[in-house]
Amino acid sequence: MSDTATTLPPRPAQEAPRFELKSFLTRYGSWIALALLILVNLAITPNFATWQTLNVNLTQVCAIVIVGVGMTLVIATGGIDLSVGALMAIAGALAPLIFLGKLFPLPSPAIGIALAFVVPVVVTALLGWFNGWLITHLRIQPIIATLVLFIAGRGIAQVFTNGNLQVFNLPEFQFIGLGRILGIPFQAILMAVAVASAAWMLRRTVFGRQILAVGGNERAARLAGIPVASVKQRVYLISGLLSGIAGLIVIARNSAADANLVGLGMELDAIAAVAVGGTLLTGGRATVVGTLVGALIIQLVRYTLLANGVPDAAALVAKAGIIVLAVWLQRQGQR
Numbered sequence: 322m323s324d325t326a327t328t329l330p331p332r333p334a335q336e337a338p339r340f341e342l343k344s345f346l347t348r349y350g351s352w353i354a355l356a357l358l359i360l361v362n363l364a365i366t367p368n369f370a371t372w373q374t375l376n377v378n379l380t381q382v383c384a385i386v387i388v389g390v391g392m393t394l395v396i397a398t399g400g401i402d403l404s405v406g407a408l409m410a411i412a413g414a415l416a417p418l419i420f421l422g423k424l425f426p427l428p429s430p431a432i433g434i435a436l437a438f439v440v441p442v443v444v445t446a447l448l449g450w451f452n453g454w455l456i457t458h459l460r461i462q463p464i465i466a467t468l469v470l471f472i473a474g475r476g477i478a479q480v481f482t483n484g485n486l487q488v489f490n491l492p493e494f495q496f497i498g499l500g501r502i503l504g505i506p507f508q509a510i511l512m513a514v515a516v517a518s519a520a521w522m523l524r525r526t527v528f529g530r531q532i533l534a535v536g537g538n539e540r541a542a543r544l545a546g547i548p549v550a551s552v553k554q555r556v557y558l559i560s561g562l563l564s565g566i567a568g569l570i571v572i573a574r575n576s577a578a579d580a581n582l583v584g585l586g587m588e589l590d591a592i593a594a595v596a597v598g599g600t601l602l603t604g605g606r607a608t609v610v611g612t613l614v615g616a617l618i619i620q621l622v623r624y625t626l627l628a629n630g631v632p633d634a635a636a637l638v639a640k641a642g643i644i645v646l647a648v649w650l651q652r653q654g655q656r
Contacts, residue, residue, distance in 0.1 A: 348599075351598055351599055351611055351614045351618060351647075354618050354643075355614050355617055355618050355621070358621045358622065361625065362621065362624075362625055365625075365629065366628045366629060374624075376506065377624075378617075378621065378624055379506055379509050380506060380508065380574065381624075382512075382617060382620040383509055383512040383570060384570050384571055384587070385587070385590045385594055385616045385619075385620070386512045386516065386594070386612065386613050386616045387511065387515050387563050387566055387567045387570070388560075388563060388564055388567045388587055388588075388590075388591045389590075389591040389594040389595055389598075389615070389616055390516060391405065391449075391559050391560030391561070391563035391564060391591075392560060392588075392591040392594075392612075393519065393595050393598075393600050393607050393608075394519065394523075394532060394556045394559055394560065394607070395463075395556050395557060396536075396592075396595055396600055396602060396604065396607070397523075397533060397536045397556075397600065397601075397604055397606070397607035398532055398535045398552065398553055398556050398604055399463075399535065399536045399604030400456065400463035400553065400556070400557070401463045401464050401467065401592070402449075402452065402463070402467045402557065402560050402588070403464065403467040403468055403471040403588050404468075404469075404471045404474055404561075404564075404588070405561075405564040405591060406471070406475075406564075406584035406585055406586065406587035407470050407471055407473075407475045407478070407584065408445040408448055408449065408474055408561050408564035408568065408584070409445075409564050409567050409568030409583050410474060410568065410580050410584045410585075411448070411474055411478045411481075411565075411568070412442065412445050412565035412566075412568030412569055413441075413478070413568040413569065413572040413579075413583040413584070414478040414479075414481045414482050414487070414583075415437075415440060415444060415481065416437040416438075416440075416441050416494070416568075416569055416572060416578070417437075417487040417489050417572070417578050418482070418487070419436050419440055419441075420433040420434050420436070420437040420494055421433075421487075434491070434494050437494055438494075438497070438569065441565050441568065441569060442565035442566055442569070443565075444565070445561045445562060445564050445568070446558050446561045446562035446565065447558075448470060448474070449557045449558045449559070449560050449561020449562065449564070450554055450557060450558040451470075452467050452470065452557040453553050453555070453557035453558060455469070456553060457549070457550035457553050457554060458550070471588070475580060475581070478580035478583075479580045479581065482578070482580050484580070486577055486578070487578040487579075488576065488577045489576060489577070489578075490576060494573060495573040495574075495576065496573070497511070497569055497570055497573045498569070498571070498572070498574035499573060499574060511566065511570070512613075515563060515566075516609055516610065516612075516613050520608075520609040520610055523609060528552070531547050531548075531552045532552060532556060532607070533605055533606065533607065534547055534605075535604070536603075536604025536605040536606075536607075537604065537606075564584070564587075567584070567587070571583055590616075590619070593619055593640060594612050594615040594616035594619060595612050596615065596644055596648055597614075597615030597618055597619060597643055597644060597647040598610075598611030598612040598613070598614050599611040599615070599647075600612065602648070615647070618643065619640055619643065622636065622639050622640065622643065623636040623639075623640065
């Protein structure tokens with residue numbers, strides 16, 4: 322009696338992974354766009370590859386990126402923060418009142434400068450927490466809750482200053498906007514620290530995972546034991562804190578504080594940077610480094626057009642087109 326050999330059916334050949342252009346563009350489109358912009362500027366823009374040009378673009382983008390980091394965290398939870406520009410105005414109004422001794426008497430100028438850095442940022446952080454409280458405790462939609470300070474915040478700043486322009490010349494305070502360390506603008510260092518810290522937090526900490534979980538599915542996050550209200554309040558507090566820092570940078574750079582203009586339109590620039598950078602506007606997915614890239618793209622588009630004689634109005638149209646393209650790519654990636 323002979324053994325009968327059992328033959329197994331041949332395994333189906335595994336298909337090679339297909340290259341999907343939409344998925345590739347969704348993931349790396351912002352980096353490709355930034356690289357193309359740099360190459361185009363090197364080819365057509367005079368004096369682009371100079372330290373002066375780099376300094377101009379860095380100083381104009383730092384405040385947007387710092388605010389954009391906070392906006393990224395807020396959007397990652399499925400929210401939005403329209404109050405960031407008004408919070409910048411509040412911080413910008415408070416700081417000169419403090420170090421000029423108009424708010425309360427100071428025992429020494431050094432204490433006034435220290436308080437001018439600390440008090441405005443603490444105030445804007447608390448106002449950011451107030452935004453989160455409205456959203457979590459009164460169940461107000463984020464766009465409506467933050468609209469409260471969007472409207473009232475700039476009015477508060479104008480009341481503090483009686484609508485007057487505050488001009489000053491204080492190198493110790495202005496170091497945050499004009500100072501350099503080893504030739505690098507101090508505000509650029511602050512920007513890098515904010516981006517690196519937020520990126521590390523999202524990827525490596527429990528709080529970062531909680532942010533993404535809340536934005537991905539708030540009900541599931543609550544059932545999993547995540548303190549949703551606390552997470553949202555802390556996120557809006559961080560957004561307010563970063564807005565306060567950006568407000569101090571802007572007035573230090575300008576040597577003046579104008580409550581009517583500081584932070585005007587910043588909420589739109591921050592949202593645009595977040596969208597172009599690849600953060601999902603419905604929440605659940607965020608990239609802080611992408612927000613940095615998105616802000617650089619928007620800044621370089623504007624700089625390219627202006628440096629080559631195109632009116633600023635055309636730059637605004639180009640910015641709108643970039644935002645539409647970024648959102649379309651996000652939709653394609655979701656499908």
